[in-house]
Amino acid sequence: MDSTSATEASFPRIIIVGGGFGGLAAARALSKAPARVLLIDKTNHHVFQPLLYQVATSVLSPEHIAAPIRHVLHRQTNVTVLQATVTGVDVGKKVCLVDGVPLPLPYDYLVLATGVRHSYFGHNEYAEYAPGLKTLTDAVQFRNKILGAFEICERTPTPQDHLELLTFVVVGGGPTGVELAGAIAELARQTLAAEFRRFDPASLKLILVEAGPRILPSFAESLAAAATAKLTKLGVEVRTGAPVEKVDAEGVIVRGERIRTRNVFWAAGVKGSPAAHWLGVEADRAGRAKVLADCSVPAHPEIFVVGDTACLEEGGKPLPGVAQVAIQQGRYVGRLIAGRLKGEPAPPAFKYFDKGNLATVGRNFAVMEAFGIRTAGLFAKLVWAFVHIQFLVLTSSRIGTLFRWSWKLLTRQRLARLIIEPESPRDARSQPVHS
Amino acid sequence: MDSTSATEASFPRIIIVGGGFGGLAAARALSKAPARVLLIDKTNHHVFQPLLYQVATSVLSPEHIAAPIRHVLHRQTNVTVLQATVTGVDVGKKVCLVDGVPLPLPYDYLVLATGVRHSYFGHNEYAEYAPGLKTLTDAVQFRNKILGAFEICERTPTPQDHLELLTFVVVGGGPTGVELAGAIAELARQTLAAEFRRFDPASLKLILVEAGPRILPSFAESLAAAATAKLTKLGVEVRTGAPVEKVDAEGVIVRGERIRTRNVFWAAGVKGSPAAHWLGVEADRAGRAKVLADCSVPAHPEIFVVGDTACLEEGGKPLPGVAQVAIQQGRYVGRLIAGRLKGEPAPPAFKYFDKGNLATVGRNFAVMEAFGIRTAGLFAKLVWAFVHIQFLVLTSSRIGTLFRWSWKLLTRQRLARLIIEPESPRDARSQPVHS
Known part of the structure; x- marks a missing residue:
């Protein structure tokens, strides 16, 4: 062709x-x-990275925030796309x-x-224990890991294992870390709370650690304080001035203190x-x-x-x-x-037009700093939702995302709570069957 | 708790x-x-197996046809769910x-x-080359494989590779094989046709092989004939009386004939x-x-x-x-x-109430045999859609599925065309960066 x-x-x-x-x-x-x-x-898709955390916490499906690149550009006949x-x-x-x-x-x-x-700041060995969130593969693995921790708790009767499984540490207090921590808190305390019989998912311990003096350094201090208050209300322990000194199979060491956990998520650099x-x-x-x-x-x-x-x-x-x-x-x-x-003269230098900053914590709260307006709360959340919907590249993704968000708001259900193993166990297929 | x-x-x-x-x-x-x-x-989910082929062919997302079991049963307090x-x-x-x-x-x-x-009829070594479709993991792997074949063709200039990559063989002429073959044909010929520049996805070769004398043996012969005609119209070559004699890395041998292909799907037993x-x-x-x-x-x-x-x-x-x-x-x-x-007397023996058989081929055609009615065409397709929507366990899945089906009908777009690799390349994370 x-x-x-x-x-x-x-x-x-x-x-x-x-x-x-x-x-x-x-x-x-x-x-x-x-x-x-x-x-x-x-990959074969454009992904809307700012919403990856919503795939990781089972609100949206990968299809909502990603679109096949060749589909996005298929009408543009001068483009060939290669994966x-x-x-x-x-x-x-x-x-x-x-x-x-x-x-x-x-x-x-x-x-x-x-x-x-x-960036693990020279400690690439952390990557194995503290994955980050940049691709759909990352998001699906996060989701498997978070949901899997609860499933293991339900089937293992020993509470000492539960402690490690139910402690979640998010490293990095930028927008990604803040949004992820808030979303994990909501998932456990609102969506999952009534669905387990042998332990209480709401009993999880959720810690957001930030090496700097405060979270959301790109926002005004008052907004960071409001976000911290909201996180605390959702049950997230916010530790600032708390550099991570080590990440290993047993957990993390934060400012000299060992936190035992199997769930460390990296949003630090x-x-x-x-x-x-x-x-x-x-x-x-x-x-x-x-x-x-x-x-x-x-x-x-x-x-x-x-x-x-x-x-x-x-x-x-x-x-x-x-x-x-x-x-x-x-x-x-x-x-x-x-x-x-076309032989036109060179344009003037690139100039960034700053449309402002947004970060959300939980379902009815966001912080916003744009065009001189600083606000925290529901209004900022509505702006956040509007802006994020707008940046999805496909109309169908917008409709799907709006539906999922509305549904979650009405029912607190998170529909994308699937653990999809990357591989089928090969032996399950070839195991001999009595006949 | x-x-x-x-x-x-x-x-x-x-x-x-x-x-x-x-x-x-x-x-x-x-x-x-x-x-x-x-x-x-x-797994942590109930999956609606009859629609797995729609996940494999990028129409629906896993979330549409699967629901967390503990969510489905969470109001039933006498049930504990374990993954x-x-x-x-x-x-x-x-x-x-x-x-x-x-x-x-x-x-x-x-x-x-x-x-x-x-069942590979004693040839478990076929499993590696001819996967089947029973789980979400299978469906996501199918989807990666089908979409991946087109991506490889677009980036490799050698047509002899294209032949193997663009030949798809579905083994088994029951409802699963028939529905899958029809869906692959539509995906390539309708959805993808305009999106590649270097080769024509519609040029694929699609073969449905069945060892028995006809496809859809559980349906009346007239309906099987109608389905065969529809498949042929969609560009599927239907070979009956064609037992598979071997499956290996190079393809399949069907009734003595070697078909070179990298895409064999097993729906045979x-x-x-x-x-x-x-x-x-x-x-x-x-x-x-x-x-x-x-x-x-x-x-x-x-x-x-x-x-x-x-x-x-x-x-x-x-x-x-x-x-x-x-x-x-x-x-x-x-x-x-x-x-x-409750000490009640034993009930009478189990008696199956047969509600009939349905199978769909392409977007506006199905065959149906129920309560003495035999029909092929659009009406059967509407019944098919109604019945399948009804059997999805969650209301939200029904809404999502209806939306996707309507969208596809209107636009021919398949929204779930994502290749999500099961693992991030570890080296990509730890690779040194020039600084």
């Missing part, structure tokens, strides 16, 4: 790596450009190396929007994906590629890095790793390339 | 193994019985052996509703779970426990086997392995036990 015409075959090649907010925005901004756009992502893993870039030869694709893929323009991964490494350009301490004012990298006006994996300073401070920055940078770079193809 | 009163502690113990249609129906029929009911299932694997039964000591539970669990009454697994083996009772050729007219096993009036894993003859023919038989037997046995606890 290669319907490329002779003219199209001469169009410049643009490779976008990553189908997150940044990559998708760049591809869309190129929709009318005379170019052959190739978008490559490791594949980029392993490197040869900036001299202008090619991407892609796992499973025999020949390197040439580009005239390259947009890297490869995001971040978790990120580092840039290998984009800077591929390009051989300077990176900041978090591994993010330092980019120029137009998001290109020094000495390579044809290579751009956007979103979480780029480090761009505005007013002496690096832009935060949030969806809005990625979307705006992606769109900016897409338009810049489209303009350059 | 063990709120068992002194009276309750003296109630007889009833263990139900399996939370499928049979086990759930038995538990519900015991809702008012003075008994301590323990329902044990390997655990039963490994055996000691009929002399009247205990169940359960993996991960240190002490054997005693029962006064035992109901085994453990279902079936796939089942065998009973080890229930008969656990009990040491006689089993039929498919490994199903032969039961008496009241679903109990010989010499053990306190042990019952229901559903797919039981073999009960009516009019000289064993009852079919369908949901209706399991539901009716489960309910019968639950009521029988409840009656016996």
Whole structure:
């Protein structure tokens, strides 16, 4: 079905790596450009990362917050989507190396929007015990782990095991950690409370630890205090000034104190994906590629890095790793390339338009800081819900998400409480049967 | 939260193994019985197996066709639900052996509703290459495999690989095989057709093989012919009288002919779970426990086997392995036990009330045989949809499923087209980053 015409075959090649907010925005901004756009992502879907915690805590299904990238872009005929893993870039030869694709893929323009991964601050051995939440796979594994802990408690009669199983530690007091802790508290205390016979799921111990002096450092202090009060009311113990000194099979050591637990979730830090490494350009301490004012990298006006994996300073401070920055940078770079193809003059430097910050705690509370308004409570939660629904890429996801949220609000039911094992036990299939 | 009163502690113990249609129906029929009911299932959810193929082909999400068993039964206070694997039964000591539970669990009454697994007719080595569809895990793996085949084609330029990747063989012409083949055809030819650039997903080759003389042997011959015609129209090649002689890494050998493919799906046969083996009772050729007219096993009036894993003859023919038989037997046995606890006389023998047969092919066609009515086409499809919606256990699943079906009908979109890898690549997390 290669319907490329002779003219199209001469169009410049643009490779976008990553189908997150940044990559998708760049591809869309190129929709009318005379170019052959190739978008490559490791997975087949765009995922709305800010709602991953709702999949992990059984509110939403993976399908609500993720959409097949090729479906999102299928009407845009100048885009080809590949599910594949980029392993490197040869900036001299202008090619991407892609796992499973025999020949390197040439580009005239390259947009890297490869995001971040978790940072364990030099302790990669923590990863095994303290998973983070960046992909649908992570979210489904979290869900299995949280629900599985309750199931084990119900079937094991020994209370000393229960203590470890029912202690949940969330490391990191940013929005992700705060939202996750609140959601686990609600899951246990509201949804699951009446469904177990042999122990009380509401008896769980939930601790949010933050190394810094307070949670939600990107928000005003008054909002952080309101969020802390709300978390405490939901039964979350908030420990600030509490750096994690060790994570192992038995739990965590926080400021000298050993907390025994089998459930540690990591929301403490990120580092840039290998984009800077591929390009051989300077990176900041978090591994993010330092980019120029137009998001290109020094000495390579044809290579751009956007979103979480780029480090761009505005007013002496690096832009935060949030969806809005990625979307705006992606769109900016897409338009810049489209303009350059048309011979237009270069646009002014990228400028971030800050639409504010939101974080939610529990079902009827959020904190919000936007356009000079600071508020905590139900109104902020409504804004939060509205904004998040809006950013889902598919109409069907919006309808589904609205339905799930309404249903949960009315019934406190969480419909996605499934433990789906990644593998069927092979022996169960081949076991001999008496006959 | 063990709120068992002194009276309750003296109630007889009833263990139900399996939370499928049979086990759930038995538990519900015991809702008012003075008994301590323990329902044990390997998974935490009841799954509506007849719709698993719709998860495998990206129409529905796992959450639509599955519900947490403890949620379904949470209002029934005499039931405790355990997610655990039963490994055996000691009929002399009247205990169940359960993996991960240190002490054997005693029962006064035992109901085994453990279902079936796939049968490869003595060739268990086929399982690796020709998975079957019985669990959510199976369905998610099917979905990954089907969608993954298209993704590989899009990124590999060599057409000889495409041939193997784009050939799909479904083994078994019963309702499961027929529905699955029709759904794969629609997925490729309607939903995916416009979304790939380098090859045409509609060019896939789809073969349904059946060893017997025709498909849908449980239906009238005219309906089987109508279904064959519909499948052919959808682009499925139907081969009957075509026994599978071998399945291996390269594909299948069907009646002497080698078909090269990486996608073989097994819908050809089942065998009973080890229930008969656990009990040491006689089993039929498919490994199903032969039961008496009241679903109990010989010499053990306190042990019952229901559903797919039981073999009960009516009019000289064993009852079919369908949901209706399991539901009716489960309910019968639950009521029988409840009656016996009240000292009521034994009920008459179990009698199956046959509500008929349905199978669907594509979006606007089904075949139906019920109450003397035989019909093929849109009307049967509407009945099919109505019946299937009705049997979903949760209201929320019904609403969600109706929405997805309507959406697909209107837009031909399949919303659940996600490839979710079971594991995150560990190295991606611990890989060093340039800084």
